Amino acid sequence: MNFDALFAKTGNKVVRCGLVGIGDFGASLLAQAKHVPNLKIALICDRDPARMAESVAATGADTTEIVMVQDMDDADGVQLDVLVEATGNPATAAAVGEQAIDRGQHLVMVSKEAAIVVGPILHARASAKGLVYTEVEGDQPxxxxxxxxxxxxxxxxxxxxxxxxxxxxxxxxxxxxxxxxxxxxxxxxxxxxxxxxxxxxxxxxxxxxxxxxxxxxxxxxxxxxxxxxxxxxxxxxxxxxxxxxxxxxxxxxxxxxxxxxxxxxxxxxxxxxxxxxxxxxxxxxxxxxxxxxxxxxxxxxxxxxxxxxxxxxxxxxxxxxxxxxHLLGIEAPITILAAGLLGIPTGATHPKPVVDLVARTDRDFAAGERLAITDAHHHEVAGLKPELIPAVRFAAANPCPYYLATGAQLRQDVPAGTLITAGMLEVNMGTVLARLRGEQDQHFGVQ
Structure with a gap:
């Protein structure tokens, strides 16, 4: 594909992009974006202001041209064409993604931890408003x-x-x-x-x-x-x-x-x-x-x-x-430009909930234990093995999606070799992630 030809008819339009999460992926995107003439990182959001300032300074970016906030609720007045969600936190990613779509912004979902739980419904919501929801170039999906x-x-x-x-x-x-x-x-x-x-x-x-x-x-x-x-x-x-x-x-x-x-x-x-x-x-x-x-x-x-x-x-x-x-944020500008200039995704066009990522215990767990993330890099819990099974409705008797289970406390003892069900957990049902999952099950008729 000749990308010069692909974008030739878009003229000199500059895509204004917001970036939520300035970890490894976000930092690499920020560094690369300054070399892309028709891409402007107009906003960065991260809960760690020192990390945010350090990343911006490392790229030599003009801080007067970038709005920096710790909460996207404080960014309501910033005009964006595309939002890149790269926190890796599934609950945060779902909330930020829903907010971006509600604000009329195309959504680039880097946080696969949210995509595997509620990606299809976020895609459906975006499509209903004439917006793009997409996975990102630079990451394997x-x-x-x-x-x-x-x-x-x-x-x-x-x-x-x-x-x-x-x-x-x-x-x-x-x-x-x-x-x-x-x-x-x-x-x-x-x-x-x-x-x-x-x-x-x-x-x-x-x-x-x-x-x-x-x-x-x-x-x-x-x-x-x-x-x-x-x-x-x-x-x-x-x-x-x-x-x-x-x-x-x-x-x-x-x-x-x-x-x-x-x-x-x-x-x-x-x-x-x-x-x-x-x-x-x-x-x-x-x-x-x-x-x-x-x-x-x-x-x-x-x-x-x-x-x-x-x-x-x-x-x-x-x-x-x-x-x-895979080149992390170095490749991401192609996805951002495709969404912002052409209105097309580089990822899925019609995603559906075919499978769920779930957890099987490989040790005995006791009632009261919390399924806390033990490996921040891999976003996984020690003692839980991943499996992909046919998607089922989020309900007490069914296996619980992995990233709705993480952080939850066990109601009961669970022996090794057991699929964790939602009923075994004190799941926080007040999150946007949980609400969107229920909406997704209903939208797609998941049983």
Whole structure:
């Protein structure tokens, strides 16, 4: 796509944008925006005034041209075309998002924690007012939705789609393994670099066992949250609630994510999953990248592409197409300009509540315990495992959406292995998030 041509007819209009949340994503957007002539960050909102001032100063922005507030209620008089919600706090994001739509502003929802709970109803509300609600370029949901859209529009049949987890498993020449800031000698993964005579299930089980022995996670809540948003946008479904999340080399994707009937891991087609990228120290990262598997309609063409180095299955029947990076706020201006200048999303066009992100206990919990976020980076609670299940009405007997459960106190003891239901919790029903979820269930007829 030639983006100069895409925006050519919009003239010199400048999109006035508000940014709520000045964490890593917001700070990177603020820094990038000063290099985009037709984008102006006119307002920043963050509860931490020192962090807000520090971020603005770091970019060299003119503070006289940016309104800075700690509460969006104090920004009623600021004229904005687009609001970017990037707090990562689901309750705040839902309230800020609803307010933006009510004020006639396009909404860019970076906070996937709110999108997985109430994204479809916010989209419906925005559409009813002629506004855009969209996921953001620079984060995996929009990037994967875009990749799938591109493939469909050139006539490719998508068999599966997904993303890599946020951090690579990096294998050293001495069999050491590095993950984030952890370094483990004698990982045992060198012996599992090649599949040899093993099935894909046997190989990935063996690799996962090695990772578990080292205390390394292969499933994190953000991955499930992001892919849940893609499920709701695309209608593709998880192969199983806990995903497969295999540890794979990127070059193995085409074979490993075939149907199980053909020797792969997946039970069927139109599936969403996550993999953990295994690479050597001298290989490029795939961390946080997105991919699709497509059926090859022409064996001769795909065999030729395989010879050119593309990831194509041995029988040329399945190929992998991918975008191996996500650039946070650096890419976000494309979404903001598309909404503000063209009135179109870069994310979902007709999202529906297909799945819910829910929590299963992996330890015993006692009555009175609060499900407090223990990992601020991943926005997850220790002792709860994420799952994606078919969407159900928010009701006492049903599994509770993960981000309506967080922060709530347990009414009862809950043994390990139990799906947390809403009735087990003292859920704060006074939040905009809870109210919008009820509205979403009614709007879409969720049972």
């Amino acid at each position: 929009s990037l994967l939705i875009g990749l799938m859209s591109w493939a469909r529009n050139i006539g490719l049949d998508i068999r599966a789609a997904g993303k890599s987890s946020e951090y690579d498993f990096v294998l050293g020449p001495d069999d050491s393994l590095t993950w984030r800031n952890q370094h483990h000698p004698n990982s045992g993964l060198t012996a599992l670099w090649e599949r040899n005579a093993m099935s894909w299930q046997e190989l990935t089980d063996a690799r996962e066992a090695r990772a578990a022995n080292l205390g390394l996670p292969t499933r994190t809540v953000p991955d499930f949250c992001e892919m849940g948003v893609v499920v709701n946008a695309s209608g593709f479904t998880p192969d199983r609630p806990e995903f497969h999340t295999p540890i794979l080399r990127p070059t193995e994707l085409a074979e490993a994510f075939k149907r199980s009937a053909d020797g792969g891991l997946l039970a069927g087609d139109r599936r969403i999953d996550v993999f953990n990228s295994l690479r050597r120290t001298d290989e490029a990262s795939f961390a946080g990248g997105v991919f699709i598997l497509v059926n090859g309609h022409d064996d001769k063409t795909w065999s030729l592409l395989r010879d050119k180095g593309h990831i194509v299955a041995n029988d040329a029947g399945v190929a992998v197409l991918y975008n191996p990076q």
